[in-house]
Amino acid sequence: MSHPNKRSSSTTTTSSSSSSLTSPPPMKKAKSHSQPDTKNGLHHHTHSDNDDDGRRAQPDNLSRKKAQPPQPGKKQFVIKPFKAKPAVPKNLEEETWEILKSAICAIFLKKPVSCVLEDLYQAVYNLCVHKMGGSLYQRIEKECERHIAAALQSLVGQSPDLVVFLTLVERCWQDLCAQILMIRDIALYLDRTYVKQTPNVRSLWDMGLQLFRKHLSLSSEVEHKIVTGLLRMIEKERLGEAVARTLLNHLSKMFIALGIYSESFEKPFLECSSEFYGTEGVKYMQQSDVPEYLKHVEKRLHEEHERCLLYLDASTRKPLVATAEKQLLERHISAILDKGFTMLMDGNRIEDLQRMYTLFLRVNALESLRQALSSYIRKTGQGMIMDEEKDKDMVSSLLEFKASLDTIWEESFFKNEAFCITIKDAFEYLINLRQNRPAELIAKFLDEKLRAGNKGTSEEELEGTLDKVLVLFRFIQGKDVFEAFYKKDLAKRLLLGKSASIDAEKSMISKLKTECGSQFTNKLEGMFKDIELSKEINESFRQSSQARTKLPSGIELSVHVLTSGYWPTYAPMDVRLPHELNVYQDIFKEFYLSKYSGRRLMWQNSLGHCVLKAEFPKGRKELAVSLFQTVVLMLFNDAEKLSFQDIKDSTSIEDKELRRTLQSLACGKVRVLQKFPKGRDVEDDDSFTFNDTFAAPLYRIKVNAIQMKETVEENTSTTERVFQDRQYQIDAAIVRIMKTRKLLSHTILITELFQQLRFPIKPADLKKRIESLIDREYLERDKNNPQVYNYLA
Amino acid sequence: MKVKILLFWWHAVAAWTWDAQDETCGICRMAFDGCCPDCKLPGDDCPLIWGACNHAFHLHCILKWVNSQTSQAHCPMCRREWQFKG
Numbered sequence A: 001m002s003h004p005n006k007r008s009s010s011t012t013t014t015s016s017s018s019s020s021l022t023s024p025p026p027m028k029k030a031k032s033h034s035q036p037d038t039k040n041g042l043h044h045h046t047h048s049d050n051d052d053d054g055r056r057a058q059p060d061n062l063s064r065k066k067a068q069p070p071q072p073g074k075k076q077f078v079i080k081p082f083k084a085k086p087a088v089p090k091n092l093e094e095e096t097w098e099i100l101k102s103a104i105c106a107i108f109l110k111k112p113v114s115c116v117l118e119d120l121y122q123a124v125y126n127l128c129v130h131k132m133g134g135s136l137y138q139r140i141e142k143e144c145e146r147h148i149a150a151a152l153q154s155l156v157g158q159s160p161d162l163v164v165f166l167t168l169v170e171r172c173w174q175d176l177c178a179q180i181l182m183i184r185d186i187a188l189y190l191d192r193t194y195v196k197q198t199p200n201v202r203s204l205w206d207m208g209l210q211l212f213r214k215h216l217s218l219s220s221e222v223e224h225k226i227v228t229g230l231l232r233m234i235e236k237e238r239l240g241e242a243v244a245r246t247l248l249n250h251l252s253k254m255f256i257a258l259g260i261y262s263e264s265f266e267k268p269f270l271e272c273s274s275e276f277y278g279t280e281g282v283k284y285m286q287q288s289d290v291p292e293y294l295k296h297v298e299k300r301l302h303e304e305h306e307r308c309l310l311y312l313d314a315s316t317r318k319p320l321v322a323t324a325e326k327q328l329l330e331r332h333i334s335a336i337l338d339k340g341f342t343m344l345m346d347g348n349r350i351e352d353l354q355r356m357y358t359l360f361l362r363v364n365a366l367e368s369l370r371q372a373l374s375s376y377i378r379k380t381g382q383g384m385i386m387d388e389e390k391d392k393d394m395v396s397s398l399l400e401f402k403a404s405l406d407t408i409w410e411e412s413f414f415k416n417e418a419f420c421i422t423i424k425d426a427f428e429y430l431i432n433l434r435q436n437r438p439a440e441l442i443a444k445f446l447d448e449k450l451r452a453g454n455k456g457t458s459e460e461e462l463e464g465t466l467d468k469v470l471v472l473f474r475f476i477q478g479k480d481v482f483e484a485f486y487k488k489d490l491a492k493r494l495l496l497g498k499s500a501s502i503d504a505e506k507s508m509i510s511k512l513k514t515e516c517g518s519q520f521t522n523k524l525e526g527m528f529k530d531i532e533l534s535k536e537i538n539e540s541f542r543q544s545s546q547a548r549t550k551l552p553s554g555i556e557l558s559v560h561v562l563t564s565g566y567w568p569t570y571a572p573m574d575v576r577l578p579h580e581l582n583v584y585q586d587i588f589k590e591f592y593l594s595k596y597s598g599r600r601l602m603w604q605n606s607l608g609h610c611v612l613k614a615e616f617p618k619g620r621k622e623l624a625v626s627l628f629q630t631v632v633l634m635l636f637n638d639a640e641k642l643s644f645q646d647i648k649d650s651t652s653i654e655d656k657e658l659r660r661t662l663q664s665l666a667c668g669k670v671r672v673l674q675k676f677p678k679g680r681d682v683e684d685d686d687s688f689t690f691n692d693t694f695a696a697p698l699y700r701i702k703v704n705a706i707q708m709k710e711t712v713e714e715n716t717s718t719t720e721r722v723f724q725d726r727q728y729q730i731d732a733a734i735v736r737i738m739k740t741r742k743l744l745s746h747t748i749l750i751t752e753l754f755q756q757l758r759f760p761i762k763p764a765d766l767k768k769r770i771e772s773l774i775d776r777e778y779l780e781r782d783k784n785n786p787q788v789y790n791y792l793a
Numbered sequence B: 001m002k003v004k005i006l007l008f009w010w011h012a013v014a015a016w017t018w019d020a021q022d023e024t025c026g027i028c029r030m031a032f033d034g035c036c037p038d039c040k041l042p043g044d045d046c047p048l049i050w051g052a053c054n055h056a057f058h059l060h061c062i063l064k065w066v067n068s069q070t071s072q073a074h075c076p077m078c079r080r081e082w083q084f085k086g
Helices: A002-018 A026-040 A048-066 A092-108 A117-129 A133-153 A162-186 A188-192 A204-218 A220-238 A245-258 A261-287 A290-310 A314-328 A330-346 A350-362 A366-386 A388-411 A417-431 A437-450 A459-475 A479-495 A502-516 A518-543 A545-550 A579-595 A627-635 A644-651 A655-666 A712-741 A746-756 A763-775 B059-068
Strands: A556-563 A599-603 A609-616 A619-626 A641-643 A673-676 A687-690 A700-702 A743-745 A779-781 A788-791 B004-018 B048-050 B056-058
Touching (some): A092 A162, A117 A162, A117 A188, A162 A188, A162 A204, A162 A245, A204 A220, A204 A245, A245 A261, A261 A290, A290 A350, A314 A330, A350 A366, A388 A417, A388 A459, A479 A712, A502 A518, A518 A556, A619 A627, A627 A644, A627 A655, A644 A687, A746 A763, A746 A788, B056 B059
Parallel strands (some): A556 B004
Antiparallel strands (some): A599 B004, A609 B004, A673 A687, A743 A788, A779 A788
């Protein structure tokens, strides 16, 4: 409001000093700049700036007024004083007021004003100059009040149609605004002198508003009708009808101008909105599904926001939107989550979840959403983890689950830090829900991926998969179980030449190293070293004199020499080798021990594998087989038909292992042997012959898949070894702690152990180990306090 | 025609361990299959060494022992003068 005034005040100053002898100049200026105001009908002018100029211009104008016009002539021009002090005409005030009053009446009645406006201004000016401003002000106020009261009275009992009524009010308001402004313009001088100089007197514009307000509140029927009308119209709009927004805009501006917006309109409006959305929220929650509901809420909030931009005051936005949020969202948070969260998550509805997040953020309900997410992950994941029948797919389902959660986190939850932690926590909880088995399955999943024959996966894809699996690995508390199984599988891949890519293997090891430190991967790296070293040993063996002089020709031998500590421990497996194979082994052993003194070499025949050439009646084949299979097959070079017992006697292979071997040769996909009688399992009195009718499309045939397969015994022994190891680690940790502390209470010892040990463990297990150490006299209970242990050096 | 099986490629596997009379090192009391207390990895990284008296120790252990002796070093097991087995 102050800006245009300032600008106009400067123009006023210049014009007054430069031109115009007649009436004080600000009139036109004031009028011209106040014209646009009438259109809006809401300007409450304070003319502080203008007034200043008016006063400065005053003496200048006065002197011009009284001076005689210059006359050409011979007579000397003499200024004579007045004979008597000029008196103000007695009836000046009354007469002038009559003129003004009729003009004001005409303005209010929208009739042409009989006088020139400039004269009216002059009239006001004259009265003010003669110090009659006070009574003029009162007269004008009284006159205005009469008209304004009448105008408002005319609205009473008007059209029952609210829109029509509101339109009348709008017109009445705008007319009065224009009229008061007009009067203000005429009496501008009054506004600038009397009003300015007298405390507690309203400017004419404010006086007009005040009168309007007074009479509006006096006729409460009109006010009530306006408010109801507005509320009804807004409700109609909310229900989808088009309404006259300009009308709403003007009327809300009227309330603002009158200064009764918040009390008379906003308050009932917010109450009404609250009630409206309260009912709507309950109704819609029942009617529609959650995504629909959220969309609706979003739309509603947007509408309310727009409403404030379009026709309500900006100050209403906050409370209004808050009301809608409260009624539509806050009250239904838990219902929304209960009803729709799982459905949205299951359906991977990124967009709907994003909407939910954004809306919940508005009402500070993210914590509820986070909790829902947490319990969703736990519940959904539990099905994947706990169902033993789904073990085979556990890791891939977990990976898929995690990937979809990550996408939702990124796209729907805007990478909220707290949600990220929630997902992690929930996964950690999940994976450790079942002891050991998930760790084992993760190792096996990796084995599957790193094993040769995974065609169709590129190096990059493989890398990506490894990274993802590593995320799961991170959550595992018992990493030793993972290590044991991973090591067992890695050993097989390396020894049987089944690794898809040594680069990928090494990349996985370095990932594990970054994750768990070199302590964790030392031995795994040692395995790779052994493989490298073995290549060199084989090379020098081939060049050696022993090999050249003593070795019978025909068999190409290569040996993997393992450093025992690095590799999984293998139970020694008996087998009686054909004589020539023994010769080979002996010569190699002799060579090796001559090269590395102080060592013992033990053959791990269960891990040996061979390539055979087999002449079948229907063609020659190359067979990739295990050493055990080789030993069995070679028996048939000298015999037609052999019984199970024959084979067992000649090979000395352990019963179960032999049955497995025979089954792989006679009952699998590739049947090199024939079993009599036929059947899936090998029985004691079965007998075997070569399969003369053997035929296969390929030249090279693999029969040794059996070696890669994990047997039940292998699995149990791996698990048992982990547990055994844990016992040693517990013992070592107890001794280590006690050695430094000498004397320690049970509780502190247990706490320290929990800090040191990197696998899940129960206090009861620790107690057992402590007992065992007491038995072995590493520790003793204190004689005075059985809760305290002493270290026995 | 009789089927003939011919072995022509053999990938054998063997594991080596130290061939010492004792299970554990007389100095650090750790298993020979393991490593000395200063090492992390057994095997070539922490080798055994035999004295002329045929007693074996972790190389790192006996070196520490020998270096810590002011005058002549003796085998910690049999007190004979320590000499590395040639």
